[in-house]
Amino acid sequence: MDTDRRKLVGQRIKRVEDRRLLTGRGNFVADYYPAGLLHVAFLRAQDAHARIVRIDKTAAAAMAGVIAVVTGADMAAMAKPMRALSTMPSYKMTSMPALAIDKVRYVGEAVAGVVAESRYVAEDALEKTEAEYEAIDPVADVEAAAEPGAPLVHDDVATNVLVVREFQRGEVDESFAAAALIVRDRFRFHRHSAVTMEPRGYLAEYNPGADFLTLRSSTQCPGLVRSALAELLGMGEHQIRVIAQDVGGGFGSKSAVYPEEVAVAALARMLGRPLRWLSDRREDLLATTQAWDEIIDAELAFAADGTMIALKADILADVGAYSIYPWTAVVEPVQTASFMPGPYRLGNYRARARAVATNKAPTGAYRGVGRPISAFVMESLVDRAARRLGVDPSELRLRNYVGPDEFPYKVATGIVWDRAGFAECMHKAREMIGYDEARAEQVRAREQGRWFGIGFASFCELTAIGSATPAARGMPVPAGTEAATVRVDPSGAVTAIFGVHSHGQGLETSLAQIIADELDVPMKDVRIVFGDTAQGPYGTGTYASRAATLGGGAAILAAGEVREKARRIAAHLLETDAADNVAQDGEVWVRGAPERRVSLKQIAQAAYAGTKRLPKGMEPGLEATRFYDPYYGTATSATHATVIEIDRDTCAVKILRYAVAEDCGRVINPLIVDGQVQGGVAQGLGAALFEEVVYDANGQLLSGSLMDYILPSAAEIPRVEAFHLDAESPTMVGGFRGVGESGTIGAPAAIANAIADALAPLGVEPNELPLTPGRIFALTNSSRQT
Numbered sequence: 001m002d003t004d005r006r007k008l009v010g011q012r013i014k015r016v017e018d019r020r021l022l023t024g025r026g027n028f029v030a031d032y033y034p035a036g037l038l039h040v041a042f043l044r045a046q047d048a049h050a051r052i053v054r055i056d057k058t059a060a061a062a063m064a065g066v067i068a069v070v071t072g073a074d075m076a077a078m079a080k081p082m083r084a085l086s087t088m089p090s091y092k093m094t095s096m097p098a099l100a101i102d103k104v105r106y107v108g109e110a111v112a113g114v115v116a117e118s119r120y121v122a123e124d125a126l127e128k129t130e131a132e133y134e135a136i137d138p139v140a141d142v143e144a145a146a147e148p149g150a151p152l153v154h155d156d157v158a159t160n161v162l163v164v165r166e167f168q169r170g171e172v173d174e175s176f177a178a179a180a181l182i183v184r185d186r187f188r189f190h191r192h193s194a195v196t197m198e199p200r201g202y203l204a205e206y207n208p209g210a211d212f213l214t215l216r217s218s219t220q221c222p223g224l225v226r227s228a229l230a231e232l233l234g235m236g237e238h239q240i241r242v243i244a245q246d247v248g249g250g251f252g253s254k255s256a257v258y259p260e261e262v263a264v265a266a267l268a269r270m271l272g273r274p275l276r277w278l279s280d281r282r283e284d285l286l287a288t289t290q291a292w293d294e295i296i297d298a299e300l301a302f303a304a305d306g307t308m309i310a311l312k313a314d315i316l317a318d319v320g321a322y323s324i325y326p327w328t329a330v331v332e333p334v335q336t337a338s339f340m341p342g343p344y345r346l347g348n349y350r351a352r353a354r355a356v357a358t359n360k361a362p363t364g365a366y367r368g369v370g371r372p373i374s375a376f377v378m379e380s381l382v383d384r385a386a387r388r389l390g391v392d393p394s395e396l397r398l399r400n401y402v403g404p405d406e407f408p409y410k411v412a413t414g415i416v417w418d419r420a421g422f423a424e425c426m427h428k429a430r431e432m433i434g435y436d437e438a439r440a441e442q443v444r445a446r447e448q449g450r451w452f453g454i455g456f457a458s459f460c461e462l463t464a465i466g467s468a469t470p471a472a473r474g475m476p477v478p479a480g481t482e483a484a485t486v487r488v489d490p491s492g493a494v495t496a497i498f499g500v501h502s503h504g505q506g507l508e509t510s511l512a513q514i515i516a517d518e519l520d521v522p523m524k525d526v527r528i529v530f531g532d533t534a535q536g537p538y539g540t541g542t543y544a545s546r547a548a549t550l551g552g553g554a555a556i557l558a559a560g561e562v563r564e565k566a567r568r569i570a571a572h573l574l575e576t577d578a579a580d581n582v583a584q585d586g587e588v589w590v591r592g593a594p595e596r597r598v599s600l601k602q603i604a605q606a607a608y609a610g611t612k613r614l615p616k617g618m619e620p621g622l623e624a625t626r627f628y629d630p631y632y633g634t635a636t637s638a639t640h641a642t643v644i645e646i647d648r649d650t651c652a653v654k655i656l657r658y659a660v661a662e663d664c665g666r667v668i669n670p671l672i673v674d675g676q677v678q679g680g681v682a683q684g685l686g687a688a689l690f691e692e693v694v695y696d697a698n699g700q701l702l703s704g705s706l707m708d709y710i711l712p713s714a715a716e717i718p719r720v721e722a723f724h725l726d727a728e729s730p731t732m733v734g735g736f737r738g739v740g741e742s743g744t745i746g747a748p749a750a751i752a753n754a755i756a757d758a759l760a761p762l763g764v765e766p767n768e769l770p771l772t773p774g775r776i777f778a779l780t781n782s783s784r785q786t
Helices: 018-022 072-076 119-127 142-146 172-177 222-233 259-271 281-287 331-339 371-389 393-400 422-433 435-447 468-473 507-519 547-574 600-609 670-689 742-758 773-785
Strands: 038-044 050-056 066-071 110-116 130-135 161-169 181-189 201-207 212-217 240-243 275-278 294-302 308-320 349-357 451-463 482-488 494-498 526-529 581-584 587-590 593-599 623-628 634-646 653-663 720-724
Touching: 038 119, 038 259, 038 281, 050 110, 066 072, 066 119, 066 259, 072 110, 110 119, 110 259, 142 308, 142 349, 161 331, 172 294, 172 308, 181 371, 201 259, 212 222, 212 259, 222 240, 222 259, 259 275, 294 331, 294 371, 308 331, 331 349, 331 371, 331 451, 371 393, 371 451, 371 742, 393 422, 393 451, 422 435, 422 451, 422 634, 422 653, 422 720, 435 451, 435 634, 451 742, 482 507, 482 547, 482 600, 494 507, 494 547, 507 526, 507 547, 547 581, 547 587, 547 593, 547 600, 547 623, 587 600, 593 600, 634 742, 653 670, 653 742, 670 720, 670 742
Parallel strands: 038 275, 212 240, 308 349, 494 526, 653 720
Antiparallel strands: 038 110, 050 130, 066 110, 161 349, 181 294, 201 212, 201 275, 294 308, 451 634, 482 494, 482 623, 581 587, 587 593, 634 653
């Protein structure tokens, strides 16, 4: 209970949750079988754009074991459509029903649901459910969709451009006119899927007597889902419980509210029996939100000495058929524009971001949200400039970073970097890959005709966001704050309950380390509870690298309040002044008289025994709930460095070395942080070299299985060396910064720059991701022919 002692935070402690998960004792949605469980399967559209003429459910409803068959019209009587709101002036709202009503807008959109005694029967009944459509010209190309007169995805919106957001600061045109060098290109970042280990799943139970709904959901945001269901089903939040126990990955894709989630809850309420839907992998690839589908035209201007003087960007984002609830279509393209200036001192900036609806699955949050694209564009331009100026690419970055004496620094888009170690990260990354020797090795490789390259990527991101961002967007549900309840029971054990949620990040361990330190108790005596809106205080959930930062901040505040109360109770029991006592290892004793001591268990027993054993006027009990809102959040920065070689025959890329040097604040558990970096780089490598959701011109998904959507395997993922500055954030309680997304943000840009460096003798500068062997072959073959 001594705040000056830090025994656990900063240590490489093995994750306490892994024993449960690795021995098959996790509790996922698929593991729960309540009595009377029903199953639902969804009939999904095979056309990207079509009017629904009729749905004949007669034959399906007559099948043995079928309980109900519902269409969009039936569902409309039970649940409102999702309408993601935003206060941005140009924003156009779309209406997303739980089941399509008048027309379908992407392949895979659910148009009917069959409820049956088993999933097998439900699937069989789908084949007897007849759906007739009238085809409408689909719009699958984002540039065509943005043109006036394009077929409309939403007739009532009258345009496919759902939002336009512009940024302007400084004298952009004048700076470009005076520039000694301008580098420009059109960049393309293709669509991705999260492909979580556990696809989405929902199980709803409704108690008619209590008018109470319980939803078990594979969600990252149980508090957000409860608020959404209350709005969409016309219920009070006190009538809804959302449980998300173990969740097999999310990466942002499970932070939205989905039509199937609403449908399952509404159907359970209608039938009065438990009801479950589990997505299979095909449905997951069809209908789970996708990400990173943008075309960006960008220009970067430099003075003769290599100083950046101005940046322009035009961002066109394919957001699919709907604006996701509650984050809206704004989330990806606007963040791309917001973070484009990165870690650089750059006062002149103009950008336009447009979110355009097409007949594809909706896009949403995915690990990094806009920043992998902005880093890819900005860092590619920096490397182009370095080649033209004849300057080492790392040195050009060092010239242009925001300096340590300039913090807090307001970026041209209004974001504030509280403090970041930009130069320190670059110097460390160079050291980690043995930069000078790598350059010498590159000279030898080129003499031998080998394609050998070195790539860097630097970025800065806003993590641990509080209420400012969602409030600015005017979202339809509360979001931003988080809370913790810390309770010491009469046995002296500690239970801490949170609104944030873990889906693989090791939060049970990290948060237990924080609380054990704050209360000075053994970590084994701390139990972490989250993922249950009926147990914990109100919270939104886990997204934007905020779980450990906001959860940890709330834990420190709540545990601090409990600690101070325990000190006062101990002083009363020992008949001393609190200042004369020493607290350590779960005990309090009198300074100079260690034989006079009380344990936390004795303190807690006194706390619950009533006012007679407590200081005068003190309320019984030993627990506290505190809310935490960092409002803007804090900056996390990093530099990625990689060394690669391209096989000239196969055009396959082999990563020889990979290093990440980052400033992620005070590190709670280096073992977990290293794991976050490794996993993030693996996903970023997939974005750089392998993963791509492919649609044809008619909006048909061509990558609808893991035979076609290619993920990196263990054989392709390199050893990632990570270094953490461990510099405390000056604005966050606990000094923590978020780290969950940084690996994914830097990897695509670093790998793309390394490929460009390897192919520089051919005059090739890649501008499209992923850089598959086919794309590299096309680039190099074209170069060799010209």
